[in-house]
Amino acid sequence: MYSDIIEIAKRRGFFWPSFSIYGGFSGFYDYGPLGTLLKDNIIKIWKESYLNDDTIFIDTPNLTPEPVFKASGHIARFADIAAECKKCNNKFKFETVLSYNNISKIPKNIDEAVELKNEFKLKCPVCNSIIDNVYNFNLMFKAENNNLYLRPETAQGIFVNFKLIYNYNRGKLPLIIGQAGKGFRNEIAPRQSLIRLKEFNQCEIEAFFDPDNLYFKELYDYKKIKLRPNTGEEYNITVKDAMEKGIIGSNAFAYFVLKTQYILEYMGMDNEKLRFRQHEPDERAHYAADSWDAEALIDNDWFEIVGIANRTDFDLKNHDENSNEPMKIKINDNEIIPYVIEPSYGIDRIILALLVQSYYERDNKFKVLKLNYNIAPYHIAVFPLMRKGELKEKALQLYNEIKKIDRYIYYDESGSIGKRYARQDEIGTPYCITVDYQTIEDNTVTVRYRDTMKQKRVKMDDILLKNNFENL
Numbered sequence: 001m002y003s004d005i006i007e008i009a010k011r012r013g014f015f016w017p018s019f020s021i022y023g024g025f026s027g028f029y030d031y032g033p034l035g036t037l038l039k040d041n042i043i044k045i046w047k048e049s050y051l052n053d054d055t056i057f058i059d060t061p062n063l064t065p066e067p068v069f070k071a072s073g074h075i076a077r078f079a080d081i082a083a084e085c086k087k088c089n090n091k092f093k094f095e096t097v098l099s100y101n102n103i104s105k106i107p108k109n110i111d112e113a114v115e116l117k118n119e120f121k122l123k124c125p126v127c128n129s130i131i132d133n134v135y136n137f138n139l140m141f142k143a144e145n146n147n148l149y150l151r152p153e154t155a156q157g158i159f160v161n162f163k164l165i166y167n168y169n170r171g172k173l174p175l176i177i178g179q180a181g182k183g184f185r186n187e188i189a190p191r192q193s194l195i196r197l198k199e200f201n202q203c204e205i206e207a208f209f210d211p212d213n214l215y216f217k218e219l220y221d222y223k224k225i226k227l228r229p230n231t232g233e234e235y236n237i238t239v240k241d242a243m244e245k246g247i248i249g250s251n252a253f254a255y256f257v258l259k260t261q262y263i264l265e266y267m268g269m270d271n272e273k274l275r276f277r278q279h280e281p282d283e284r285a286h287y288a289a290d291s292w293d294a295e296a297l298i299d300n301d302w303f304e305i306v307g308i309a310n311r312t313d314f315d316l317k318n319h320d321e322n323s324n325e326p327m328k329i330k331i332n333d334n335e336i337i338p339y340v341i342e343p344s345y346g347i348d349r350i351i352l353a354l355l356v357q358s359y360y361e362r363d364n365k366f367k368v369l370k371l372n373y374n375i376a377p378y379h380i381a382v383f384p385l386m387r388k389g390e391l392k393e394k395a396l397q398l399y400n401e402i403k404k405i406d407r408y409i410y411y412d413e414s415g416s417i418g419k420r421y422a423r424q425d426e427i428g429t430p431y432c433i434t435v436d437y438q439t440i441e442d443n444t445v446t447v448r449y450r451d452t453m454k455q456k457r458v459k460m461d462d463i464l465l466k467n468n469f470e471n472l
């Protein structure tokens with residue numbers, strides 16, 4: 001449950017609201033010791049998975065000069081419609097006000113939003129007074145006086161470097177470029193901890209294609225997934241089938257949907273609690289011709305965690321027209337501007353979804369995070385049965401030996417063994433190893449499994465022969 005995760009996250013060191021000693025500022029969260037390990041594991045999985053597709057990674061500045069965002073359309077169009085209540089002094093995303101007032105119509109622009117406000121005399125979700133003001137609100141942070149903006153997406157750092165990297169890649173398409181970094185948005189109403197932050201972590205991929213050849217790789221048959229195209233149907237089919245039935249527009253787009261499904265499941269996302277939903281045409285970002293969101297179920301609500309967009313040649317064309325760099329390239333004597341498919345992963349939301357989905361209570365008492373081994377902050381915890389003498393010595397020796405093979409290991413000697421197991425269950429450690437009196441006699445230890453709570457005696461030497469501990 002979300003509320004349990006928020007409690008564990010703070011108490012056990014996954015994440016907590018930033019700057020709380022100064023009263024807290026909404027929209028900012030710190031990752032603590034365990035959250036930092038978890039986040040790094042998630043980013044590593046993303047990166048290694050894309051290295052498999054020969055992705056080239058870059059790292060570009062957070063602060064970006066105004067001409068870049070003028071060209072990309074963000075200054076003119078990267079805005080949300082905001083609603084303001086002057087009675088209680090709260091600001092909302094307009095869609096929140098619509099949903100509070102049970103209105104399903106989505107306005108296409110600010111004029112339609114004002115019409116809706118006047119027609120329905122919309123009420124404030126907090127104090128129920130009539131909403132005073134509806135207006136366009138640009139989501140970018142501007143550093144005053146020097147015409148710099150904090151980037152709202154890492155993507156533009158890739159687009160402005162396209163030509164340079166295309167040449168580095170010896171003029172070959174498809175070209176896949178990735179960047180992990182921070183994005184910044186002046187969100188009107190930050191909410192639900194990691195869901196809507198003002199500073200957040202993105203892992204973005206921009207895949208550049210010849211527009212006449214949107215083929216990347218053969219799609220493999222993988223598990224069925226919930227797919228909701230904007231035509232109203234809901235399918236439970238494989239991505240490969242969806243492509244063959246024409247539900248997803250191109251092989252390249254389908255490949256990144258499939259890859260996203262695979263990566264999220266590899267991190268431990270429950271396939272049943274994952275779906276892909278296509279945007280309605282008037283819901284898309286200003287740069288997108290088609291968009292599908294990977295949505296994860298958190299408690300009873302679906303949240304976008306990854307956005308996959310067909311950005312066409314929108315960004316490169318705009319930089320071609322506004323910068324000093326021609327973005328056209330030659331393919332078979334034709335000059336073209338490549339098309340872009342962009343899977344954009346929101347790491348904070350993925351973390352929250354994985355934590356909530358992995359949480360359960362054992363015997364209505366013990367909190368457990370059934371984190372996948374691939375992302376767990378620690379793989380193993382080592383305990384001596386007693387915190388002194390030969391048992392402690394042996395446990396420390398084992399801890400140090402295992403550490404040579406895997407550094408994601410924790411040593412704990414305080415409290416009863418039951419309490420130590422419970423502590424590790426709560427932070428998602430898959431295995432605990434206890435050194436006890438029998439260890440002194442025959443060099444075996446007790447391995448205890450988080451998910452079954454079963455225990456097994458294993459020779460210490462057999463443990464140390466392993467290269468990794470995924471199947472201890």
Ligand code: GAP
Nearest residue numbers: 153155195196197200304305306307344346349
């Ligand atoms: N470059 C495309 C892009 O930025 P997006 O759908 O706006 O697309 C991609 O963002 C992902 O970034 C989202 O799916 C979400 O997971 C994450 N994200 C966006 N805004 C966020 C925010 N304010 N707080 C936390 N995560 C956010």
